[in-house]
Amino acid sequence: MTATYGLLIGSKEIFTDDLLPVQDKYSGDTIAYICQARQADVNDAVRAASQARKEPLSPYRRSQILYAASTIMKGRRDELAAIIAAEAGKPLKDALVEVGRAIETFRLSAEEATRITGEMVPVEAYPGSENRLAFTIRAPRGTVCAISPFNFPLNLLCHKVAPALAAGNAVITKPASTTPLSAYKVGEILQEAGLPAGWYNLLVGPGSTVGEWLLDHQEINYYTFTGSYEIGKRVQERAGFRKTTLELGSNAATIIHKDADLELAAPLCARMAFANAGQVCISVQRLLVHRDVYQSFRDALIKHTKALVLGDPKDPTTDVGPLISAKEADRIMAWIEEACNDGAQLLSGGTRRGNMIEPTILADVKGEMKVWCQEIFGPVVTLVPYDSLEEAIEQTNQSEYGLQAGVFTRSIDVAFECAKKLHVGGVIINDTSAHRTDSMPYGGVKNSGTGREGPKYAVQEMTESKVIVINHRM
Ligand SMILES: NC(=O)C1=CN([C@@H]2O[C@H](COP(=O)(O)OP(=O)(O)OC[C@H]3O[C@@H](n4cnc5c(N)ncnc54)[C@H](O)[C@@H]3O)[C@@H](O)[C@H]2O)C=CC1
Numbered sequence: 001m002t003a004t005y006g007l008l009i010g011s012k013e014i015f016t017d018d019l020l021p022v023q024d025k026y027s028g029d030t031i032a033y034i035c036q037a038r039q040a041d042v043n044d045a046v047r048a049a050s051q052a053r054k055e056p057l058s059p060y061r062r063s064q065i066l067y068a069a070s071t072i073m074k075g076r077r078d079e080l081a082a083i084i085a086a087e088a089g090k091p092l093k094d095a096l097v098e099v100g101r102a103i104e105t106f107r108l109s110a111e112e113a114t115r116i117t118g119e120m121v122p123v124e125a126y127p128g129s130e131n132r133l134a135f136t137i138r139a140p141r142g143t144v145c146a147i148s149p150f151n152f153p154l155n156l157l158c159h160k161v162a163p164a165l166a167a168g169n170a171v172i173t174k175p176a177s178t179t180p181l182s183a184y185k186v187g188e189i190l191q192e193a194g195l196p197a198g199w200y201n202l203l204v205g206p207g208s209t210v211g212e213w214l215l216d217h218q219e220i221n222y223y224t225f226t227g228s229y230e231i232g233k234r235v236q237e238r239a240g241f242r243k244t245t246l247e248l249g250s251n252a253a254t255i256i257h258k259d260a261d262l263e264l265a266a267p268l269c270a271r272m273a274f275a276n277a278g279q280v281c282i283s284v285q286r287l288l289v290h291r292d293v294y295q296s297f298r299d300a301l302i303k304h305t306k307a308l309v310l311g312d313p314k315d316p317t318t319d320v321g322p323l324i325s326a327k328e329a330d331r332i333m334a335w336i337e338e339a340c341n342d343g344a345q346l347l348s349g350g351t352r353r354g355n356m357i358e359p360t361i362l363a364d365v366k367g368e369m370k371v372w373c374q375e376i377f378g379p380v381v382t383l384v385p386y387d388s389l390e391e392a393i394e395q396t397n398q399s400e401y402g403l404q405a406g407v408f409t410r411s412i413d414v415a416f417e418c419a420k421k422l423h424v425g426g427v428i429i430n431d432t433s434a435h436r437t438d439s440m441p442y443g444g445v446k447n448s449g450t451g452r453e454g455p456k457y458a459v460q461e462m463t464e465s466k467v468i469v470i471n472h473r474m
């Protein structure tokens with residue numbers, strides 16, 4: 001019997017008539033059904049969040065609940081990884097890493113719940129204010145709406161939910177319709193961890209309906225969104241004066257300078273160009289390689305790429321699984337064809353089996369090709385030689401995106417010139433653009449979004465500062 005999951009609203013699991021099948025993205029089999037929300041369910045979820053907030057949780061209680069959730073998640077690691085492998089098509093070894101990161105994201109958020117402080121403001125130093133004392137406090141924003149993407153269905157949701165709860169907010173989550181089960185499991189785990197009803201609410205359904213109803217609801221105080229630039233722009237427009245955090249797309253560059261350690265760089269670039277079938281917004285998509293090392297790096301990259309295993313995500317030896325949908329696979333194949341028809345050289349891959357595309361390396365790409373100037377979000381990496389560091393920096397900055405960039409070099413001067421001149425949210429020296437630890441500030445500039453995630457930084461964004469001034473007699 002295939003399981004059917006409901007919406008999580010307040011203390012209830014709500015079953016509707018509108019069932020969404022959740023498919024195994026490798027076999028195509030339906031692995032579960034989950035109910036889709038109606039507009040009334042959106043209103044009920046907002047009401048449940050507002051009701052919960054009438055009995056605030058102390059920072060200590062929030063911290064204890066988040067620590068407990070982290071521990072419970074650790075005990076359910078294999079179950080959660082199997083769900084990610086099935087619903088997202090993510091290779092099991094990467095799904096296990098994702099669960100491990102989500103466990104850490106909850107633990108880090110538990111720590112941050114006990115560190116929410118303001119500051120003393122020396123107003124008494126101001127003429128006429130000698131009898132006053134002032135300080136700030138950070139208050140929760142209220143009800144947070146967390147809208148998350150398909151590619152990290154657990155950890156990217158946790159990067160919204162855990163800091164939001166740590167900061168004292170109630171949360172309404174809306175995961176991608178292709179991968180909703182991980183968000184349901186987070187609800188189970190938080191309930192087992194002792195989170196009272198209404199603090200975590202789950203709504204499922206298309207962005208074009210449920211997503212829009214959430215954007216329209218004026219009792220939501222804050223939106224934290226991860227997804228494509230186009231939808232992120234829409235979220236910003238609909239949020240109006242309400243604050244948002246937008247984690248959007250990218251076509252990340254990694255620079256391989258003439259003094260790079262190629263034995264370090266080549267396997268890392270091969271691994272991180274094709275991890276999760278390239279469906280990672282900081283994926284290694286654009287490789288800028290100094291001409292002096294271009295051929296040796298190219299050959300090493302091809303060798304390591306050809307060693308990657310393409311197959312069933314549930315097989316522990318698989319490195320690269322399917323794309324999230326046939327539609328995305330069609331798009332990526334069309335972009336590869338466009339590039340090759342326009343003169344790009346296919347060095348490896350370029351073939352398709354069902355919704356799987358063999359890891360593909362394209363050389364001699366030009367600036368106007370989609371595989372270079374747009375976000376491919378697929379198992380394709382492009383190679384372009386350069387002659388001077390200035391040229392590499394300029395080409396990296398030409399993108400309309402600016403999330404993260406990688407730079408491989410043994411020179412501290414080259415490293416710091418890139419660190420200062422690259423217009424991105426993060427510069428990763430001697431690793432690829434795809435490097436991220438869950439504790440670091442994470443987010444972009446330009447069309448890659450606004451705001452920063454990472455529990456310490458998300459808690460700051462999900463609280464608002466209030467100044468308190470006391471007029472006292474000496
Ligand atoms: N910066 C980052 O950390 C990350 C960015 N991404 C980006 O996300 C994209 C891939 O993920 P997808 O899930 O396909 O992105 P998407 O933008 O299609 O959907 C993201 C979420 O927005 C919802 N949504 C869609 N239309 C909406 C609307 N009108 N109103 C409200 N919500 C709506 C979707 O249901 C989903 O939950 C890529 O562009 C990738 O770069 C993905 C992961 C991380």
Ligand SMILES: O=C(O)[C@H](O)CS(=O)(=O)O
Pocket residue numbers: 151152156279280281282434435436
């Ligand atoms: O950008 C994404 O797709 C994720 O944020 C990547 S990760 O760094 O969190 O794994």
